Amino acid sequence: MRLTIERLGHLGDGIAEGPVFVPMALPGEVVEGEVEAGRMASPKIVTPSPGRVKPACPHYRACGGCALMHASDAFVADWKADVVRTALAAQRLEAEFRPVVTSAAHSRRRATLAGRRTKKGALVGFHGRASDTFVEVPGCLLLHPDLIAVMPVLSEITMLGASRKGELALTVTRSDGGVDLAVSGGKPLEQSLFSALADLARRAGFARMSWDGEPVANRRPPVQRFGAASVSPPAGAFLQATEEGEAALVAAVRDAVGNARRIADLFSGCGTFALPLAENAEIHAVEGEAAMLAALDAGWRRAEGLHRVTTEARDLFRRPLMPDELKRYDAVVIDPPRAGAEAQARELAGSGVPVIAAVSCNPVTFARDSRIIAAAGYRLDWVQVVDQFRWSPHVEVVARFSR
Ligand SMILES: C[S@@+](CC[C@H](N)C(=O)[O-])C[C@H]1O[C@@H](n2cnc3c(N)ncnc32)[C@H](O)[C@@H]1O
Numbered sequence: 001m002r003l004t005i006e007r008l009g010h011l012g013d014g015i016a017e018g019p020v021f022v023p024m025a026l027p028g029e030v031v032e033g034e035v036e037a038g039r040m041a042s043p044k045i046v047t048p049s050p051g052r053v054k055p056a057c058p059h060y061r062a063c064g065g066c067a068l069m070h071a072s073d074a075f076v077a078d079w080k081a082d083v084v085r086t087a088l089a090a091q092r093l094e095a096e097f098r099p100v101v102t103s104a105a106h107s108r109r110r111a112t113l114a115g116r117r118t119k120k121g122a123l124v125g126f127h128g129r130a131s132d133t134f135v136e137v138p139g140c141l142l143l144h145p146d147l148i149a150v151m152p153v154l155s156e157i158t159m160l161g162a163s164r165k166g167e168l169a170l171t172v173t174r175s176d177g178g179v180d181l182a183v184s185g186g187k188p189l190e191q192s193l194f195s196a197l198a199d200l201a202r203r204a205g206f207a208r209m210s211w212d213g214e215p216v217a218n219r220r221p222p223v224q225r226f227g228a229a230s231v232s233p234p235a236g237a238f239l240q241a242t243e244e245g246e247a248a249l250v251a252a253v254r255d256a257v258g259n260a261r262r263i264a265d266l267f268s269g270c271g272t273f274a275l276p277l278a279e280n281a282e283i284h285a286v287e288g289e290a291a292m293l294a295a296l297d298a299g300w301r302r303a304e305g306l307h308r309v310t311t312e313a314r315d316l317f318r319r320p321l322m323p324d325e326l327k328r329y330d331a332v333v334i335d336p337p338r339a340g341a342e343a344q345a346r347e348l349a350g351s352g353v354p355v356i357a358a359v360s361c362n363p364v365t366f367a368r369d370s371r372i373i374a375a376a377g378y379r380l381d382w383v384q385v386v387d388q389f390r391w392s393p394h395v396e397v398v399a400r401f402s403r
Pocket residue numbers: 238239240267268269270271272273286287288289292314315316317318335336337361
């Protein structure tokens with residue numbers, strides 16, 4: 001069958017009339033191949049797009065990690081900005097778009113790999129394009145070299161601790177103290193397994209290792225730096241995917257809040273925004289996970305020269321900050337999970353907060369919540385797309401709203 005690709009879907013697949021989904025194809029391209037159940041799994045590219053480049057990674061065809069590696073950086077940046085523009089347009093909103101900031105190759109400092117035992121040993125890698133396949137990724141172009149370096153140890157850990165049929169989720173995070181590893185889905189942590197894992201963690205120089213939430217090794221603090229503060233997040237805690245991406249998000253948020261003296265940081269995590277902003281303002285950080293706030297607070301107490309930072313553990317879906325609580329702030333930073341923050345957006349809309357810096361990893365919920373805020377009279381001043389999930393269809397965005 002010969003088809004012309006009309007657009008890209010939200011997972012980065014080309015879509016032709018039908019719809020027929022065509023992975024590894026770009027808009028405008030003419031492709032040929034067999035179509036089965038609405039999918040052309042192995043397209044031959046008859047007419048390539050000017051945005052097409054040769055994928056840089058030998059694992060690209062099989063691996064599901066980099067759905068857009070066949071597109072140039074400029075193409076991907078334009079497409080990601082368009083994804084946000086289209087989501088906003090669906091809510092009858094438009095904005096000035098700042099140039100997209102894209103993280104470099106080999107900059108991912110946090111990733112979750114899968115580990116499976118085999119008859120001969122173990123496989124560590126990512127799930128492939130076809131969901132039942134599994135791909136090893138030695139030399140992965142996304143991951144920071146410090147994470148690639150521990151892959152052989154992750155194989156050993158998989159051999160020791162994965163059950164015959166189960167699969168380990170191995171979350172590796174680069175920290176100042178060394179690699180921080182959180183494993184889930186493993187065998188029960190009996191004494192012999194504990195000793196063997198602790199020994200491996202020592203030999204590998206891991207900062208910390210946990211097994212289904214149980215600490216196995218705590219050798220050095222797994223420190224992340226947020227501005228002037230050094231924070232040791234709880235095992236497996238959220239962290240922005242790349243240092244460069246985080247720097248771009250923090251720069252945009254700083255710019256959005258300007259000279260605000262009192263700032264609420266909602267969905268604050270361990271202080272990615274709160275601690276750098278505390279260089280110039282008093283901060284109230286609100287977050288659902290008390291352990292993340294404890295890490296933020298400890299980091300603030302150890303740092304010098306920061307303004308006061310207070311913390312509050314609170315479920316912001318059920319108990320958003322209300323207008324009478326919000327009125328004491330000059331600016332609010334909000335960075336919810338993928339589901340967005342509809343309830344909090346409604347309360348923000350009814351507040352008199354002069355500036356809102358909205359950060360999001362989901363353009364659809366971002367646009368929905370933006371509509372709520374804009375409908376109450378806020379202006380959407382600008383939008384900054386940050387691409388820290390290079391070659392993937394994920395989109396990260398910061399926006400400034402003001403009254
Ligand atoms: C996208 S992360 C952002 C964290 C932080 N701003 C950062 O950049 O590192 C979203 C945060 O929201 C928190 N969270 C999720 N659901 C929540 C809820 N219902 N109430 C409060 N916080 C929640 C998560 O624990 C996580 O730290």
